[in-house]
Amino acid sequence: MATMTKMELWPNRSVEDVQAVIRAVYKHVLGNPHMMESERLSAAESQLANGSLSVREFVRAVGKSEFYQERYFQKCAPYRFTELNFMHFLGRAPESKAEVSAHIVRCVAEGYESEIDSYIDSDEYQSAFGENIVPYNRTDSEAGKSQVAYNRMIAIDRGPAQVSSAVTSSQLVYSVATNSTSKVSASRVSLGGSGDASKKMFRIVVTGAKFTGPRRVSTTEYIVRGDRMTPQIQRINRTSGKIVSITEMV
Numbered sequence: 001m002a003t004m005t006k007m008e009l010w011p012n013r014s015v016e017d018v019q020a021v022i023r024a025v026y027k028h029v030l031g032n033p034h035m036m037e038s039e040r041l042s043a044a045e046s047q048l049a050n051g052s053l054s055v056r057e058f059v060r061a062v063g064k065s066e067f068y069q070e071r072y073f074q075k076c077a078p079y080r081f082t083e084l085n086f087m088h089f090l091g092r093a094p095e096s097k098a099e100v101s102a103h104i105v106r107c108v109a110e111g112y113e114s115e116i117d118s119y120i121d122s123d124e125y126q127s128a129f130g131e132n133i134v135p136y137n138r139t140d141s142e143a144g145k146s147q148v149a150y151n152r153m154i155a156i157d158r159g160p161a162q163v164s165s166a167v168t169s170s171q172l173v174y175s176v177a178t179n180s181t182s183k184v185s186a187s188r189v190s191l192g193g194s195g196d197a198s199k200k201m202f203r204i205v206v207t208g209a210k211f212t213g214p215r216r217v218s219t220t221e222y223i224v225r226g227d228r229m230t231p232q233i234q235r236i237n238r239t240s241g242k243i244v245s246i247t248e249m250v
Contacts, residue, residue, distance in 0.1 A: 007134045009048075009055050018049045024134045025055065029062045029088045031072075039067050054131040056120060063089065063116040073112055078104050089119035091128065091138040201225055204232065208241040 009021045022045055026035060044061040047053035053061075062068060072081050082103045086094045094100045107115040119125060129135055204222040220241070224232045 006136060009132045009134075011051075015049070021055060021134055022048065022058075025059055025062055028135055028137075029059055030068060031084065031088060033067070033071075035067070041065055055134060056125070056129065056131050059089070059135060060116065060120045063120065064113055069112060078107070081107075085115065085119055087137065089116075089135060090122070090124055091135050204236070206236050206241040208239065 007021060007024050009017060013021075026033065026040075041058075041061055044053060044058055048055070048058045072084055076084070079100065082100050083094055085103065086092055086099075094103075103115060103118065106118055125135075128138060202224050204224055206220045206222065208218055208220070222232055222236075
């Protein structure tokens with residue numbers, strides 16, 4: 001998992017310090033992007049350099065930028081957008097289904113900018129980063145974090161070479177829905193596409209052993225609407241079925 005030294009912008013900063021912070025914010029918040037010079041937020045960078053903008057407000061500007069919106073809101077599944085927001089702005093993976101659901105509902109009801117603000121204006125952000133610390137992945141640096149939290153961060157953060165926008169499907173839909181650490185390969189789960197995932201249809205392929213007659217393995221498919229996926233996954237879990245794939249129907 002990618003780690004980063006805590007970086008803070010002090011009042012007596014040099015030009016080099018400011019540039020280092022700008023690079024660090026772009027790398028973490030934008031998910032290690034391939035960014036052209038024309039895509040940089042030159043006005044916000046200047047405000048950060050002259051002290052009229054804090055690091056937190058620069059992070060907000062990056063989160064609300066066309067660059068971020070196009071790559072993560074418009075091109076990713078809602079679940080992926082939400083889990084990346086947790087990593088990019090709070091430095092951790094979502095902890096529960098309720099946490100993910102609350103953010104998806106907010107985004108639908110209040111809009112994109114309100115969703116971004118909800119992380120940056122949170123008590124958690126203020127406690128972890130304050131006004132002038134660049135967000136960083138906190139899971140492997142804080143005492144008391146569970147193995148579940150660590151495993152989930154590994155699932156969504158593939159290391160320093162990973163570009164967040166290269167993966168548009170959710171990496172945590174199964175583990176968050178079932179409160180488990182079960183690993184589901186990115187190649188086996190596809191929840192791609194933008195829009196309201198609760199209204200989309202998904203195919204869940206499950207294998208399980210049959211005990212009537214000769215022991216054999218059966219395969220079952222379930223067609224489930226997005227807003228019914230969580231209870232269906234829980235029912236499958238209770239019957240000891242093994243989920244092979246979850247795929248959006250187009």
